[in-house]
Amino acid sequence: xxxxxxxxxxxxxxxxxxxxxxxxxxxxxxxxxxxxxxxxxxxxxxxxxxxxxxxxxxxxxxxxxxxxxxxxxxxxxxxxxxxxxxxxxxxxxxxxxxxxxxxxxxxxxxxxxxxxxxxxxxxxxxxxxxxxxxxxxxxxxxxxxxxxxxxxxxxxxxxxxxxxxxxxxxxxxxxxxxxxxxxxxxxxxxxxxxxxxxxxxxxxxxxxxxxxxxxxxxxxxxxxxxxxxxxxxxxxxxxxxxxxxxxxxxxxxxxxxxxxxxxxxxxxxxxxxxxxxxxxxxxxxxxxxxxxxxxxxxxxxxxxxxxxxxxxxxxxxxxxxxxxxxxxxxxxxxxxxxxxxxxxxxxxxxxxxxxxxxxxxxxxxxxxxxxxxxxxxxxxxxxxxxxxxxxxxxxxxxxxxxxxxxxxxxxxxxxxxxxxxxxxxxxxxxxxxxxxxxxxxxxxxxxxxxxxxxxxxxxxxxxxxxxxxxxxxxxxx
Amino acid sequence: xxxxxxxxxxxxxxxxxxxxxxxxxxxxxxxxxxxxxxxxxxxxxxxxxxxxxxxxxxxxxxxxxxxxxxxxxxxxxxxxxxxxxxxxxxxxxxxxxxxxxxxxxxxxxxxxxxxxxxxxxxxxxxxxxxxxxxxxxxxxxxxxxxxxxxxxxxxxxxxxxxxxxxxxxxxxxxxxxxxxxxxxxxxxxxxxxxxxxxxxxxxxxxxxxxxxxxxxxxxxxxxxxxxxxxxxxxxxxxxxxxxxxxxxxxx
Ligand SMILES: Nc1ncnc2c1ncn2[C@@H]1O[C@H](COP(=O)(O)OP(=O)(O)O)[C@@H](O)[C@H]1O
Ligand SMILES: [Mg+2]
Numbered sequence: 001x002x003x004x005x006x007x008x009x010x011x012x013x014x015x016x017x018x019x020x021x022x023x024x025x026x027x028x029x030x031x032x033x034x035x036x037x038x039x040x041x042x043x044x045x046x047x048x049x050x051x052x053x054x055x056x057x058x059x060x061x062x063x064x065x066x067x068x069x070x071x072x073x074x075x076x077x078x079x080x081x082x083x084x085x086x087x088x089x090x091x092x093x094x095x096x097x098x099x100x101x102x103x104x105x106x107x108x109x110x111x112x113x114x115x116x117x118x119x120x121x122x123x124x125x126x127x128x129x130x131x132x133x134x135x136x137x138x139x140x141x142x143x144x145x146x147x148x149x150x151x152x153x154x155x156x157x158x159x160x161x162x163x164x165x166x167x168x169x170x171x172x173x174x175x176x177x178x179x180x181x182x183x184x185x186x187x188x189x190x191x192x193x194x195x196x197x198x199x200x201x202x203x204x205x206x207x208x209x210x211x212x213x214x215x216x217x218x219x220x221x222x223x224x225x226x227x228x229x230x231x232x233x234x235x236x237x238x239x240x241x242x243x244x245x246x247x248x249x250x251x252x253x254x255x256x257x258x259x260x261x262x263x264x265x266x267x268x269x270x271x272x273x274x275x276x277x278x279x280x281x282x283x284x285x286x287x288x289x290x291x292x293x294x295x296x297x298x299x300x301x302x303x304x305x306x307x308x309x310x311x312x313x314x315x316x317x318x319x320x321x322x323x324x325x326x327x328x329x330x331x332x333x334x335x336x337x338x339x340x341x342x343x344x345x346x347x348x349x350x351x352x353x354x355x356x357x358x359x360x361x362x363x364x365x366x367x368x369x370x371x372x373x374x375x376x377x378x379x380x381x382x383x384x385x386x387x388x389x390x391x392x393x394x395x396x397x398x399x400x401x402x403x404x405x406x407x408x409x410x411x412x413x414x415x416x417x418x419x420x421x422x423x424x425x426x427x428x429x430x431x432x433x434x435x436x437x438x439x440x441x442x443x444x445x446x447x448x449x450x451x452x453x454x455x456x457x458x459x460x461x462x463x464x465x466x467x468x469x470x471x472x473x474x475x476x477x
Numbered sequence: 478x479x480x481x482x483x484x485x486x487x488x489x490x491x492x493x494x495x496x497x498x499x500x501x502x503x504x505x506x507x508x509x510x511x512x513x514x515x516x517x518x519x520x521x522x523x524x525x526x527x528x529x530x531x532x533x534x535x536x537x538x539x540x541x542x543x544x545x546x547x548x549x550x551x552x553x554x555x556x557x558x559x560x561x562x563x564x565x566x567x568x569x570x571x572x573x574x575x576x577x578x579x580x581x582x583x584x585x586x587x588x589x590x591x592x593x594x595x596x597x598x599x600x601x602x603x604x605x606x607x608x609x610x611x612x613x614x615x616x617x618x619x620x621x622x623x624x625x626x627x628x629x630x631x632x633x634x635x636x637x638x639x640x641x642x643x644x645x646x647x648x649x650x651x652x653x654x655x656x657x658x659x660x661x662x663x664x665x666x667x668x669x670x671x672x673x674x675x676x677x678x679x680x681x682x683x684x685x686x687x688x689x690x691x692x693x694x695x696x697x698x699x700x701x702x703x704x705x706x707x708x709x710x711x712x713x714x715x716x717x718x719x720x721x722x723x724x725x726x727x728x
Contacts, residue, residue: 434554
């Protein structure tokens with residue numbers, strides 16, 4: 001495979017910076033900063049106390065370090081924990097949103113103008129620490145659906161927030177979840193009431209713009225009995241040569257017969273060819289199938305970030321509940337991805353499916369880490385895991401760490417894994433039919449990831465396929 | 478069409494082709510026969526440009542161009558087609574998607590407009606009839622889970638769609654039962670035109686009952702030791718390769 005050499009990566013096309021006046025709190029992390037954030041957001045007392053409690057717990061925790069890669073120590077005191085555009089942080093209507101910011105989203109291909117948008121998708125746009133606009137709120141409200149920023153939810157729906165926030169990922173869960181609980185600034189809140197099938201896709205678009213800030217978003221999705229929602233998440237950040245921290249927490253709650261489909265296309269700035277800059281993406285995503293016959297599916301396409309540390313998981317509490325995880329993770333240049341899932345089978349007849357496709361190019365390092373846990377009472381639990389890795393070139397790597405813990409004899413857990421190299425023969429076969437190297441790689445890789453892509457909503461799947469092509473462009477000579 | 482002069486090639490540091498001379502003109506069908514390991518596939522792969530094979534001496538002029546100046550995909554776009562002895566599987570990529578991509582690259586190279594999905598499908602279905610392939614293969618991933626015979630038939634389908642100037646068929650007959658063999662041979666014969674040519678590599682004379690060659694060459698140990706007309710194939714069938722091997726040793 002000598003002829004396969006890593007060339008330049010295509011320019012990251014979302015790397016621009018928007019010039020807006022911001023209200024940024026000084027760098028540093030202490031109780032005063034947390035009080036300041038809470039005050040800026042006009043939060044009720046319970047929220048401030050919740051944050052402070054999380055912060056005090058965080059102080060007692062150690063930053064985790066994973067065996068498969070190292071990264072420079074993060075100085076939590078040098079980060080600013082709140083940055084918001086000065087003008088109209090949260091406008092009452094789209095017309096009031098800062099022009100610069102609207103243009104930023106237009107440039108990213110996200111129109112916040114409801115008339116211009118495809119009517120099938122409602123968007124919550126989060127710019128640094130705050131949500132700047134949410135579309136189609138009124139349309140959705142007619143069916144009792146709440147789709148708003150987390151800040152707004154805390155003010156307008158404190159009961160729901162108090163009931164569900166932290167119910168899936170408690171503030172003490174892990175180091176980054178504790179940090180997020182203390183300082184989270186915004187994110188989306190979705191509530192689908194009993195029996196309602198959400199008529200459009202809900203989506204949040206996260207944009208980190210300011211330098212030296214962290215983004216700590218918090219998303220909470222609740223589907224009541226029999227409700228259905230499909231939610232999409234997209235993200236980008238400017239090119240900067242310093243690393244920026246993104247530590248999100250996403251919680252999903254599905255009650256009896258409810259279904260939540262959560263899709264992500266993660267395209268944070270990955271750093272340059274030498275590995276300088278890029279986002280550290282340390283995320284806790286977890287869903288709880290709280291009710292019987294409920295279903296939660298995670299589909300993710302991870303192409304960005306310098307380091308990704310992310311395990312969207314499902315707690316299968318309700319009887320007959322279903323958890324799914326479909327993932328494509330691509331690393332190129334010096335990227336590191338450590339991702340996978342945890343499926344915890346507690347209810348009876350629970351079922352989980354895990355399909356993970358890791359693609360490594362350049363000097364990228366791709367790790368799948370998955371845990372399947374079946375507790376003693378989870379009779380008839382079923383899991384199927386398939387974990388495939390594809391290597392492009394000689395300098396990249398792929399690792400698989402499946403942890404299986406089954407405490408129930410009537411359960412079955414199946415694990416299949418494969419590693420393949422984009423072979424010279426496969427590539428040659430395509431070229432012999434007139435297809436050039438770049439197109440051949442993109443074709444082979446997309447074929448490899450097809451089982452995952454088919455779970456994405458249509459528009460997203462097209463975007464994801466293009467993205468995959470772009471992030472691997474030039475990875476083979 | 479193609480002129481091969483004193484071609485030497487190595488694989489893994491070992492010389493496999495030891496001076497091949499061969500000229501193929503438009504409208505001709507040449508058969509290359511020879512025992513296993515004699516270098517037949519190596520010749521085919523070298524002409525198509527597989528990176529594992531190193532050309533150490535000689536030159537090849539293809540349609541007026543120096544073949545070794547062209548990348549493999551450019552050779553394909555110029556009209557050189559190889560039906561592989563061992564076709565590769567491409568999981569998740571449908572046969573039609575793959576073939577459409579190839580065809581449109583070739584058309585682009587020839588200054589033609591790309592075919593849209595409808596036009597392509599029409600063409601594909603026509604060609605599938607020619608090789609008697611079931612339409613269920615349209616959406617199946619390239620060669621994945623195909624039987625040996627289905628893979629070979631798929632190669633001929635690709636050839637039919639891409640309409641090469643020069644087709645090299647590497648042991649397309651092996652692994653085919655007699656019915657499949659007839660279909661494949663029939664396809665090749667139907668595609669024959671005064672302005673294209675084919676090199677048919679085989680080590681059985683069986684195929685040559687169906688694809689009648691204008692010339693037959695015997696390749697032994699990296700050299701063409703004997704050339705003749707279709708009667709040579711019958712001779713070989715009767716007396717085996719040993720007779721020509723001996724002749725090669727004497728020469
Ligand atoms: N990729 C390769 N790596 C190493 N040896 C090879 C390779 N391809 C062919 N050879 C060797 O070259 C010789 C000729 O092989 P081949 O051209 O496949 O013969 P044929 O097609 O006539 O049966 C054999 O000794 C074979 O082992
Ligand atoms: Mg051979």
